[in-house]
Amino acid sequence: MSAKRPTLADVARLAGVSTATVSYVVNGQTHGKVIISEETRQRVLEGIKRLDYQPDARAKSLRAGSSxxxxxxxxxxxxxxxxxxxxxxxxxxxxxxxxxxxxxxxxxxxxxxxxxxxxxxxxxxxxxxxxxxxxxxxxxxxxxxxxxxxxxxxxxxxxxxxxxxxGYEAQTRALMAHLLGLGHLRIGFVFGVGSPALGVNRWHAYVSSLAEAGLPVDETLVDRCGVTIEDGYQAARRLLAQPQPPTALLVVNDLLAIGVLLAAAEQGLTVPDDLSVAGFDDINLAAYLNPPLTTVRAHxxxxxxxxxxxxxxxxxxxxxxxxxxxxxxxxxxxxxxxxxxx
Amino acid sequence: MSAKRPTLADVARLAGVSTATVSYVVNGQTHGKVIISEETRQRVLEGIKRLDYQPDARAKSLRAGSSxxxxxxxxxxxxxxxxxxxxxxxxxxxxxxxxxxxxxxxxxxxxxxxxxxxxxxxxxxxxxxxxxxxxxxxxxxxxxxxxxxxxxxxxxxxxxxxxxxxGYEAQTRALMAHLLGLGHLRIGFVFGVGSPALGVNRWHAYVSSLAEAGLPVDETLVDRCGVTIEDGYQAARRLLAQPQPPTALLVVNDLLAIGVLLAAAEQGLTVPDDLSVAGFDDINLAAYLNPPLTTVRAHxxxxxxxxxxxxxxxxxxxxxxxxxxxxxxxxxxxxxxxxxxx
DNA sequence: CGATTAGGCTTAATCGATTAAGTCGAAAAT
DNA sequence: ATTTTCGACTTAATCGATTAAGCCTAATCG
Structure with missing residues (x-):
């Protein structure tokens, strides 16, 4: 039972032709040089079907030089x-x-x-x-x-x-303008990135937006955490447990924002009445969270x-x-x- | 610039040995037969480093017969x-x-x-x-x-x-027992699966639990929908918009339950006071939803x-x-x- | 002292394709 | 009647590894 997988050579043998012929039939394009008669073509095709032949992508790739x-x-x-x-x-x-x-x-x-x-x-x-x-x-x-x-x-x-x-800068500033326009003065940032370099443009826009609004960067409103939902949840708990908690939170991505929303709910805060939350990315889920999440869609x-x-x-x-x-x-x-x- | 990638042969040439020797050095195991002197080994290793040689997995796999x-x-x-x-x-x-x-x-x-x-x-x-x-x-x-x-x-x-x-049956029944024990008589099912066969054991347990409780399978409480969050959302909207809506919903997986939760919130229903919702799988997110989701953890x-x-x-x-x-x-x-x- | 043996390599076949360069017979051209 | 051409293939090298089998040389054994 279960012989080895059929190769070009097996098909060739069955059809009574050379492996080259089979290859030409399989690939259709003979580079304009080689011509295969319709009759032979059919015989080869038949053999391929009979043996259920599938070319070996490794061999092909090795020979062709491209995978x-x-x-x-x-x-x-x-x-x-x-x-x-x-x-x-x-x-x-x-x-x-x-x-x-x-x-x-x-x-x-x-x-x-x-x-x-x-x-x-x-x-x-x-x-x-x-x-x-x-x-x-x-x-x-x-x-x-x-x-x-x-x-x-x-x-x-x-x-x-x-x-x-x-190009996060412009829309991060737009988001900040939105929040500032809503009267928020204590805007925090849950900054959970694998490597600080990865969120740098969002961070810069946050800092400069605050500066332009005449607000300081209050490090007690910033939490640099890990990248999981749980990290976002814990970060929000820490930020919200403070005597002077933020009234709005930027969250570096929507995934962390899920944890942030739960932390808020657990502290008895209603979003957005008591706390505004905004994420980044606009993952599919974002529109289905409770409440649906304001975010910056990354496309x-x-x-x-x-x-x-x-x-x-x-x-x-x-x-x-x-x-x-x-x-x-x-x-x-x-x-x-x-x-x-x- | 940027010559082709180095091969075994290139390393062999640089080290002044045969490709076989390089291969033996690379793979360490000489099958007990072939012995390479430490000196040669070092020379080969040196060559590998110099050329930054990486074996070609395709060739290896082709020859070895295993990918x-x-x-x-x-x-x-x-x-x-x-x-x-x-x-x-x-x-x-x-x-x-x-x-x-x-x-x-x-x-x-x-x-x-x-x-x-x-x-x-x-x-x-x-x-x-x-x-x-x-x-x-x-x-x-x-x-x-x-x-x-x-x-x-x-x-x-x-x-x-x-x-x-x-083995969903037992825990689906346990979940149904939980809901029935909480007094739910109108338990619906949001059944969004790619192929009906895939959720069959959950479905059977649902049906037989109802039967054992002396309750009918009310098809107006069942929505067979697609597999996206949006599908779950729409299904829940349909179910909840009925004159006699369910008081509890099983949802065939947690992903769909996200949409269900939003639909409930939008209809002004509080979960779990007005509607109980339970999912399956216990995806990572489930514990962070608002409210955290009762579910059957699939491990x-x-x-x-x-x-x-x-x-x-x-x-x-x-x-x-x-x-x-x-x-x-x-x-x-x-x-x-x-x-x-x- | 001739015959093994062991160490340390190398040679060459092989995996399964692709493809340039033949080959061979028949038809067409000269 | 040759020579070309063309159609329809085939031969064999090649991609980059692995590995069984072979080949020296020097040391060891009986």
């Missing part, structure tokens, strides 16, 4: 934001005949470096990287880039290559599409000048923000 | 439940030296079949399958199984192979671990009798369920 595989490195499977980016990448990649090889760094440096190494060994054609530790992984990525490996960095520009970043799927587009473009034109795409986010006002209490 | 890759097929990236299963698989797989090749079927039949085909072409060593369309994909999967391809089916047993399933990570364990075991013992693992879930009571109103 038709785009690697994508994301920090964490728990944040829907990343899935949405992956979806965008997948959409474009598929259209262009590429498949995706997905790796999660699980927010651990050694896992990130292992993952980069593994992708590289599998000879992916290009890498779309959302590293959790851009500083520490820079060298590895740069080594890949130096080998003419197309890399697209998403969300940061730690190496000199194609990039897709979100994750579009980011993914752009990243894939850049990667595929570069695969066809290695010497093109480096490209930088900025995807502009959008302020989405929902029910979680409202006038300052009192 | 050290476990494929995993999940329905949908949007449900955290699946990610948790993947995490469990990854944990065990990594321990055993396997990597994961993840494919999403995106809930479309043709994508599912494409994905199975692609995994098969990449010559994964084993497949862990959570198909969205078990009936329709059965034939494809069976064809793989017939080739002695280790397959582990998770959540259903549509083909005769190793399986991991969740997703454990399911993933078990699936990986079965796959790896079978890779080492093809002729072992088929194994069936049942992971027992656990009722988790939180704040979303309470006494029936009135």
């Amino acid at each position: 038709q595989l785009i690697g994508i490195l994301i920090p964490d499977m728990h944040n829907p934001h990343y899935w949405e980016i992956v979806e965008g990448v997948e959409e474009k990649a598929h259209q262009a005949g590429y498949e995706l090889l997905l790796s999660c760094t699980s927010l651990a440096l050694h896992r990130e470096q292992q993952a980069i190494d593994a992708l590289s060994r599998r000879r992916i054609d290009a890498l779309i990287a959302l590293p959790s530790f851009p500083e520490q992984s820079r060298e590895l990525l740069q080594a890949m880039a130096a080998r003419n490996y197309p890399i697209v960095m998403v969300g940061n520009d730690f190496i000199a290559t194609d990039t897709v970043v979100t 994750a799927k579009e980011i993914g599409r752009e990243a894939a587009r850049l990667a595929i473009t570069r695969l066809g034109a290695r010497t093109l000048p480096v490209q930088h795409v900025v995807v502009q986010p959008q302020l989405v006002l929902r029910a979680s923000t409202g006038p300052a209490p009192g | 050290q890759l476990i494929g995993i097929l999940i329905p949908d990236m949007h449900n955290p439940h699946y990610w948790e299963i993947v995490e469990g698989v990854e944990e065990k797989a990594h321990q055993a030296g396997y990597e994961l090749l993840l494919s999403c079927t995106s809930l479309a039949l043709h994508r599912e079949q494409q994905a199975i085909d692609a995994l098969s072409r990449r010559r994964i060593d084993a497949l862990i399958a959570l198909p969205s369309f078990p009936e329709q994909s059965r034939e494809l999967l069976q064809a793989m199984a017939a080739r002695n391809y280790p397959i582990v089916m998770v959540g259903n047993d549509f083909i005769a192979t190793d399986t991991v399933v969740t 997703a990570k454990e399911i993933g671990r078990e699936a990986a364990r079965l796959a790896i075991t079978r890779l080492g013992a093809r002729t072992l009798p088929v194994q069936h693992v049942v992971v027992q879930p656990q009722l988790v009571l939180r704040a979303s369920t309470g006494p029936a109103p009135g």
